[in-house]
Amino acid sequence: MTDPLDKATARAPATVGEGCLSRYDPEALGPEDGTEFPDAAQLWDEMHKQPRDDPESKG
Structure with missing residues (x-):
């Protein structure tokens, strides 16, 4: 079996x-x-949907 970390450490992306x-x-x-x-x-879009029945927004 090959080492799974071989690919992860093969090439690090450039940084700024x-x-x-x-x-x-x-x-x-x-x-x-x-x-x-x-x-x-x-x-x-799914993560930033506004809930329709938000009890805190009702006042």
């Missing part, structure tokens, strides 16, 4: 910024980095 402001460079990321997510817009 330093220290606590360091983040992955969006321009350097691609599908091989797991950035392909075609249902992102649908998930965003």
